[in-house]
Amino acid sequence: MSDAELALRSTRVITPEGARPATVTVTAGTITAVLPYDTELPAGTRLADLGDDALLPGLVDTHVHVNDPGRTEWEGFWTATRAAAAGGITTLVDMPLNSLPPTTTVDHLRVKREAAQGRTHVDVGFWGGALPGNVKDLRPLHEAGVFGFKAFLSPSGVDEFPHLDGARLARSLGEIAGFDGLLIVHAEDPSRLSDAPAGPAYAGFLASRPHAAETEAIAQLLDLAERLRARVHVLHLSSAAALPLIAAARAHGVRVTVETCPHYLTLSAEEVPDGASEFKCCPPIREAANRDLLWQALADGTIDCVVTDHSPSTADLKTPDFATAWGGISGLQLSLPAVWTEARERGHALTDVVRWMSARTAALAGLDRKGAIAPGRDADFAVLAPQETFTVDPARLQHRNPVTAYAGKTLNGVVKSTWLRGQEIYSAGEFTEPKGRLLTRTG
Numbered sequence: 001m002s003d004a005e006l007a008l009r010s011t012r013v014i015t016p017e018g019a020r021p022a023t024v025t026v027t028a029g030t031i032t033a034v035l036p037y038d039t040e041l042p043a044g045t046r047l048a049d050l051g052d053d054a055l056l057p058g059l060v061d062t063h064v065h066v067n068d069p070g071r072t073e074w075e076g077f078w079t080a081t082r083a084a085a086a087g088g089i090t091t092l093v094d095m096p097l098n099s100l101p102p103t104t105t106v107d108h109l110r111v112k113r114e115a116a117q118g119r120t121h122v123d124v125g126f127w128g129g130a131l132p133g134n135v136k137d138l139r140p141l142h143e144a145g146v147f148g149f150k151a152f153l154s155p156s157g158v159d160e161f162p163h164l165d166g167a168r169l170a171r172s173l174g175e176i177a178g179f180d181g182l183l184i185v186h187a188e189d190p191s192r193l194s195d196a197p198a199g200p201a202y203a204g205f206l207a208s209r210p211h212a213a214e215t216e217a218i219a220q221l222l223d224l225a226e227r228l229r230a231r232v233h234v235l236h237l238s239s240a241a242a243l244p245l246i247a248a249a250r251a252h253g254v255r256v257t258v259e260t261c262p263h264y265l266t267l268s269a270e271e272v273p274d275g276a277s278e279f280k281c282c283p284p285i286r287e288a289a290n291r292d293l294l295w296q297a298l299a300d301g302t303i304d305c306v307v308t309d310h311s312p313s314t315a316d317l318k319t320p321d322f323a324t325a326w327g328g329i330s331g332l333q334l335s336l337p338a339v340w341t342e343a344r345e346r347g348h349a350l351t352d353v354v355r356w357m358s359a360r361t362a363a364l365a366g367l368d369r370k371g372a373i374a375p376g377r378d379a380d381f382a383v384l385a386p387q388e389t390f391t392v393d394p395a396r397l398q399h400r401n402p403v404t405a406y407a408g409k410t411l412n413g414v415v416k417s418t419w420l421r422g423q424e425i426y427s428a429g430e431f432t433e434p435k436g437r438l439l440t441r442t443g
Helices: 077-086 106-116 135-143 166-178 202-208 211-228 240-251 262-266 288-300 332-345 350-365
Strands: 006-015 018-027 030-035 046-049 054-057 059-064 089-094 123-126 149-152 182-186 231-234 255-260 381-391 410-420 423-427
Touching (some): 059 350, 135 149, 149 166, 166 182, 211 240, 255 288, 262 332, 332 381
Parallel strands (some): 089 123, 182 231, 231 255
Antiparallel strands (some): 410 423
């Protein structure tokens, strides 16, 4: 206590043990103690009294497409990390595709890190990519500090990142299992996908990517993971039909984790207007009944965590034709209020949201200094006014191309400020200069 530089005090601090009034002390960017609310502080300690605003650990988003370098007109490190900071996200892990070059070799990782250096408002790590021809590059990438490897089981949408067929998936996963790495997988079976009919109707696009595309790809992945004793993670689960497969695999000892996304939890196929391709993503937003089952799986732990899959493009690629529009939803700045709005309606607490969007995502990436308000962790915080509401205005969003499926929606939860290692990096719409660091896997 005697050397604390900073203390943050709130009537609602979200800790691993639950929500309670507390005073959190910080020294040299690290949390040193979580103390009773009315603790007397040493002279010289700077106090940030947050009143009744909730103090959360900074969110950790492990599924973000920054697209920098190479497609910076879609998104870049400066804009993506500003959007993250405005949304209470203090750490993100960047996906290996949609940038040029993709993060599939150590040299390409170096290019990516050089593009990000000095331009990140929050901490940033990197996934590597598993492609048909880069098995030899996987161990060097692992040793260079990527957090794991992404693979597609169906076409990715960009030519420079081809998908893995069954034999190549086995080869890549076998290599990754050899050093106990993590494979994260876009699991849709290409044989179950079809071309969406041209036109503005969402129903045709939804039918082109049926539940079976996910269930069959996930079944293949789980079988292979069991045989190879490998660690796998299912990305952006949208189909609740796969949940029994996942639960059964875990019961047999398969090391599998699963994520879903805010848009699958808060939006539904029934509400998508004709031509509104801001709702288009792959796998697709499904029916409201399916959404209810995803919430049940979050509650019972079958789904581990919630991430954005922030996948932006230029506005002109979001054409009114669902067959040709780019598939991706931009959600960094809105993910916390979107999930909180729906969660509170379903009887969940902020402690649940923090578990899904901070603690478990940090654990997924092995970020043991992130994801909790506890001594020894980085002093990364989001200050949230959970009862306040706002209406989403695309012009106020920080990502490069302000297209959003949430336009005009009223959401609960206003992010008042965001702190990175004890420094306030965002407050009331204002940002500091970038203070983010580039992270590498240490375990």
